Amino acid sequence: MSSDLVEITLLSLAVSGAATLISLLIGLPIGTWLALSRFRSRHLVLSVVNTGMALPPVVAGLFIALLLWRSGILGGLGLMYTPGAMVIAEVVIAVPVVTGLTVAGLGQLDPQLHLQLQGLGASRRQTVWWLWREARLPLLAAVMAAFGSVISEVGAAMMVGGNIAHETRVLTTSIVLETGRGEFGNAIVLGLVLLALAFIINGILTWAQQRGPRR
Amino acid sequence: MIATGMDRRAPRRATMAVGTVMLAALLAACSGTAASPAPASTPAATTPAASATPAATIAASGDLILATTTSTQDSGLLDVLVPAFEQASACKVKTVAVGSGAALKLGQDGNADVLMVHSPAAEKTFMDGGYGVNRQLLMHNMFEVVGPPADPAGIKGMTSAKDAFTKIADAKSTFVSRGDGSGTEAKELAIWKAAGITPDPAWYIKSGQGMGATLQIASEKKGYTLTDNATWLASKANLDLAPMVDSGDPSLLNIYHVIQVNPDKWPKVNAACAAAFSEYVLSPAGQKVIGGYGVDKYGQQLFVPDAGKVESTLTAP
Numbered sequence: 001m002s003s004d005l006v007e008i009t010l011l012s013l014a015v016s017g018a019a020t021l022i023s024l025l026i027g028l029p030i031g032t033w034l035a036l037s038r039f040r041s042r043h044l045v046l047s048v049v050n051t052g053m054a055l056p057p058v059v060a061g062l063f064i065a066l067l068l069w070r071s072g073i074l075g076g077l078g079l080m081y082t083p084g085a086m087v088i089a090e091v092v093i094a095v096p097v098v099t100g101l102t103v104a105g106l107g108q109l110d111p112q113l114h115l116q117l118q119g120l121g122a123s124r125r126q127t128v129w130w131l132w133r134e135a136r137l138p139l140l141a142a143v144m145a146a147f148g149s150v151i152s153e154v155g156a157a158m159m160v161g162g163n164i165a166h167e168t169r170v171l172t173t174s175i176v177l178e179t180g181r182g183e184f185g186n187a188i189v190l191g192l193v194l195l196a197l198a199f200i201i202n203g204i205l206t207w208a209q210q211r212g213p214r215r
Numbered sequence: 216m217i218a219t220g221m222d223r224r225a226p227r228r229a230t231m232a233v234g235t236v237m238l239a240a241l242l243a244a245c246s247g248t249a250a251s252p253a254p255a256s257t258p259a260a261t262t263p264a265a266s267a268t269p270a271a272t273i274a275a276s277g278d279l280i281l282a283t284t285t286s287t288q289d290s291g292l293l294d295v296l297v298p299a300f301e302q303a304s305a306c307k308v309k310t311v312a313v314g315s316g317a318a319l320k321l322g323q324d325g326n327a328d329v330l331m332v333h334s335p336a337a338e339k340t341f342m343d344g345g346y347g348v349n350r351q352l353l354m355h356n357m358f359e360v361v362g363p364p365a366d367p368a369g370i371k372g373m374t375s376a377k378d379a380f381t382k383i384a385d386a387k388s389t390f391v392s393r394g395d396g397s398g399t400e401a402k403e404l405a406i407w408k409a410a411g412i413t414p415d416p417a418w419y420i421k422s423g424q425g426m427g428a429t430l431q432i433a434s435e436k437k438g439y440t441l442t443d444n445a446t447w448l449a450s451k452a453n454l455d456l457a458p459m460v461d462s463g464d465p466s467l468l469n470i471y472h473v474i475q476v477n478p479d480k481w482p483k484v485n486a487a488c489a490a491a492f493s494e495y496v497l498s499p500a501g502q503k504v505i506g507g508y509g510v511d512k513y514g515q516q517l518f519v520p521d522a523g524k525v526e527s528t529l530t531a532p
Contacts, residue, residue: 069326070325070326070484071324078278081309162309162310164310165294180424180425181427182427182453184453208231
């Protein structure tokens with residue numbers, strides 16, 4: 001059990017970490033653009049993004065499975081039942097979280113700040129960087145929320161990963177398997193490992209978030 | 216607005232922290248993929264004579280998607296059979312354990328390469344549609360009716376599932392069905408049909424889940440359920456249930472077949488590995504693994520290997 005446990009934990013960390021990173025690379029720019037721009041259907045787009053946070057992971061998994069199955073459009077890639085497919089599905093789950101919380105985080109900044117930066121002659125890139133600095137508390141919260149949403153989800157991981165031993169078995173799908181076999185002790189141990197992992201990651205991120213002068 | 220010294224450091228710390236965590240995750244990814252071992256397939260494959268491995272298993276390679284029932288997984292059989300096959304070939308098996316109904320659907324859509332199922336009527340429809348080739352009798356065991364030790368319906372020791380179900384319906388005792396299109400559900404519905412009963416939702420529960428989960432629900436709700444005896448033996452230590460009807464009824468025979476998905480209909484299937492898998496599980500080596508499973512842990516065979524036998528000759532104990 002213990003060598004399997006290490007393997008399962010590393011895979012969970014790898015898949016969820018990669019998914020969080022990719023969703024940051026996608027969600028942060030989109031969220032920033034949405035926060036700073038003004039266009040006609042902005043409210044509609046924001047509503048869609050926020051609704052995306054309520055997307056059930058198993059539905060995201062089903063959607064990706066329909067694409068990745070051999071009978072699907074991307075079937076030729078042979079990604080079904082691989083960690084790559086799990087990362088893709090988890091990105092779909094995490095991007096709305098990152099985007100929505102980025103919009104909210106930047107939206108609560110003083111609007112004068114943006115004008116002041118431009119008045120001081122900041123380039124577009126510098127403006128965005130300074131805004132991100134000022135909003136680092138909510139943005140780090142977005143990272144933690146995204147990571148939390150993917151490390152703990154099981155529907156998508158089951159659906160596109162298949163819970164295959166030594167390949168796509170992660171902490172959450174292992175818990176489902178052990179529970180199904182009535183091995184509740186093992187299931188609880190796996191649950192505690194997952195929580196410990198999330199605690200360590202969030203501990204680091206919270207430390208980064210809370211350093212700096214008290215506001 | 217002017218950044219103080221500490222202010223300047225905080226966002227850098229934030230970036231560093233996120234970066235460190237992500238780097239750790241990527242390193243974990245690299246070591247994770249390195250650590251998850253591809254089973255040592257090649258050495259075993261080149262010594263065919265010693266392990267009596269059939270020739271076809273050596274030639275095939277690549278990923279093989281095996282769609283099978285929850286009973287073969289929940290009982291633990293696949294945990295020994297799949298590694299045994301992987302050692303005998305260069306194929307890497309991806310087991311998807313869903314109900315027989317879902318497994319057949321995966322095969323029908325070409326999303327699986329080989330099936331191991333136990334739903335004869337549905338399999339016949341599958342074969343008639345031309346979706347499968349080389350359907351072979353693989354193994355069998357028995358279904359059992361299990362229930363609460365108090366036995367409110369008074370069916371313990373009966374030798375006819377049909378009569379037992381009739382008594383359950385008369386007593387309006389809780390009965391938990393799989394309700395998921397599986398082979399076990401198909402057998403259960405056939406028994407209700409033979410008894411001429413439509414179960415009343417007042418006492419008839421559908422779990423919609425695999426055998427392990429369904430047994431737990433039956434245990435918690437003190438209800439009866441139909442289970443294959445392999446999953447039963449593997450799970451009963453954690454359950455508060457007792458066997459009720461477990462011998463003497465030929466209708467409770469639980470027969471498994473292995474079917475290869477038709478490569479003519481779905482060229483993308485790994486036909487070579489599917490054929491290799493089928494050949495292996497039907498070979499003396501594979502049948503030995505199947506027949507030996509459970510003896511150490513539970514004191515009896517969980518599955519009776521049947522390769523090469525005629526289905527109509529199988530009898531209930």
